[in-house]
Amino acid sequence: MSAATFINIQNLSVGYTSQSGEIIRVLRNVSLSINRGESIGLVGESGSGKSTLALAALGFFKRGLRALEGDVEFDGIDMLALERDDLQAIRGGRLALIPQNSGQSLTPTLRIGLQVAEALRLHSQLNESDFEARVVELLTQVRLPEPATLLSRFPHELSGGQQQRVAVAMALAGEPDALLLDEPTTGLDVTTQAHILELLRDLASERNMAMLYVSHDLGAISRVCDRVAVMYAGEIVLKGSTKQVLLSPRHPYAHGLLSSIPRLTQTSLPLALDGRPPMPSETITGCAFADRCALADERCRSTPPTLKQLESGEKVRCFHPDRIDQLPVVNKTVTQKGNVSADHGGDALGLNQLAISYAKPSLWNQLFSNASMPPATVDNINILIRTGETLGLVGESGSGKSTILKAIAGLISPKTGHLVLNGEGRLTPKVENRSALHLRQIQMIFQNPDDSLNPRHNIAQILAQPLRLYFSLTGEELRQRSIELLERVRLGSHYLDRRPSQLSGGEKQRVAVARAFAAEPAIVLCDEVTSALDVSVQAAVLDLLNELKAQRGTTYIFVSHDLAVVKAISNRVAVLYQGRLCEIGPVEAVYSKPFHPYTDVLLGAVLEPDPNFMPKLSADDVVELSPPKTGCPFQRRCPRKLGKICDTDVPPGRIFDNGHQINCHIPETDL
């Protein structure tokens, strides 16, 4: 077996025949080769064809797609010419796939042990009697705790990170020579993601596997890959070593993509990449990126560039790789987020001793048992939000950040505590009982615009809802106001007749933003508003939110799991764990020493798109399902736990300058 090319994709084009009989190309003339022991990252935004390419390496095409031309070879075997039975022997055996969201790829009704054994039955020569020992060995290899007891568990009893590890174990069962990973850590918490990436990296180097790592996340790519290929509109536009691509990208698209990622080292907003990629059905005469490129000239629009090798070793599909320096790097055009002084405007919203509980005692327990209730999901939240400021709420899944937003919106009632609006008086907990004025003043933007915009309404109808409800606008007045709103979110009047399904993800989220601002609100609740978007689109939406805030002095409560995004947009940050406040203070204070141990863990796990950056992993990624009954919420995972006091006593608030507060037993000087 030659040490050279292991997976070899040559001049591959993949496409489908449209209803009108045209052949539409999703991948255009893509070549990629991976050597044994090498890991290659495949980066691109949604629709760039990166997943299609990874699946093509398996000789697999999604329904409707087919290879139009080109070759796919795996270790000298022509994958496109193989019969189904022969393909099945290779797939999952020597060439394994680890999909995104493996929670859905595990069978919910089979125990973990059986599912991993199934992979052994298909792809190993072992005797049935040796399966159990081997399964335990595999689960140990993927660093799952107590593998012997895991055998009899069902998938739903494991956390998302553990499920992903089981998927890795199943992939390893066939002793693969190559791994294909399709967004394997997307949707996991930062700490979990960092641990899984470490695991994958170590496995690949131990077993000398070839890896193709598909992701939109350049931070993850920088941790595991030696080389990176950047895809745009079905083509590879830049190929080079991870260092070259991430530190000095020589293609304008890669450059734009990297500048649109918010980073912990910056406090300003990232630079948005305007426009949208061409659809596969559009005819492209020149460079596919020309319309969005600041360097584009006549030649770029008329002649398609070829993939050329530079002296430094990268391959670039661009006429101007030497002019990249002329592109802007930092965001200078937009308004910087203003500092909110303590006396400015007063208080927008106060959360007083807020506690929220989802658990309801059953009738049986109420009558016959005095079993105590589980601790509240969210407890003891005291935050005062000032007018015109952006408060970021960060934490991993289950930290109660969205629950708090729902309580503010009146969608769930707090168990105890109350909300104070404008420093005036209590806000009625239930949305049904709130006054029209209060309703109008608090608006919410949801995570996924696919879900928050009614698919059966057009944009005009969507925007009309708040305008009719709060301002009783009708007819021409309504139309004018809707157009005004669309223009404010940088969309035009021609969007009025469209339906959400006809818009891109970023456009849909803009409509959702416009709908929230239609009410002329004082407070806007943003629930993970950029998590479902591509990074370049995320930057544009963040930019828009910041601009609207500057124009109108709106107060934001911005919930996100992404610490870099929160840092980019917020004035103040609150760090939550298990529904309890760990740390709150101005951005600069929270993101620098002194740290709450949990903040330290979170920041350490963030992956920067920089190969020189090393995450430090100081706590296990075990997911806790309910908060502890007494003491500090972080007691079970804390790397700096003091002792018994953490288990029994609620940590005191340590106060620093500028209202920076850390709830921890560790003395101020040691934090």
Place this chain on the structure above:
Amino acid sequence: MSTAALTKNPAKRQRYVAVLLDMMNRPSGAIGLSLVLFHLCLAIISPVIVPYDFKLQDASLMLSQPSNAHWLGADHLGRDIFSRTMLGGREALLVTGIATPLAVLWGGFVGILFGLTGGRLDEILMRIVDAFLSLPWILKMLVLIVTFGTGLEVLIPTLAFFYGIPVIRIARAATHDVIARDFVWAAKARGHSRISIIWRELLPNVLDTLMVEGAMRWSWMLLAFSSLSFLGFGVSPPTPDWGLMISDARGYMSFAPWGVIGPVVALSSLIIGINLTADALAKALGIDRAQKAPM
């Protein structure tokens, strides 16, 4: 309800036109729609174009073979089977054509109501629905028909009632799907009234499902009506009806098998047509989740 919206809102009208065009572009939709349309036209104009009077008995023609004068032969009373087949769907289409919308309306209404209520009451009501569905339909219907008689005034409400019950399940499930989505939460957070949320956010999304369900119910109901006629509880003689005709011709199958061909072909082509239409409608509306297995 939908017709009022149709004329009022051009965007909605456009959508239904697009759905219709989409259906006609699919083989299932084109075949299905033309079969249904053919039967509807036939039902309307057949009294004018039938070659013979359906009541006309000719003893000399009793159980005669198909011939040039009588294309499908004659039945045991010497009546022209071709003419009777042409007329045989009128009663069935009339009854089911009224009963289907009634069933979808009441079943849909109750289903949406259950779906919105939720909680323990919803659970209890659904178990009652389940219990009802577990009884054989023919038994349930015969009880009512034997008690109240077989006229249209009994058949239509009976069919509408029993065929509305499965619609409850569908409407409830569709409601549950929609109310969990963020756009409903968004409307709630804005402070819209319950009625407005149901009308604007929920109904448009449930309506598609109900339309497809209605088309499916229609074909089941036609089968049920024909079965009742076959058993002698549907249309009373001498009115021609496919179910009744099959029942009559069944006794002579061994020596005059052509008697069943006409009504069987007519009935099955109509039902296949409706099913194909429902299938194309689901696909055109984008609520058909059937997918090819990945293997």
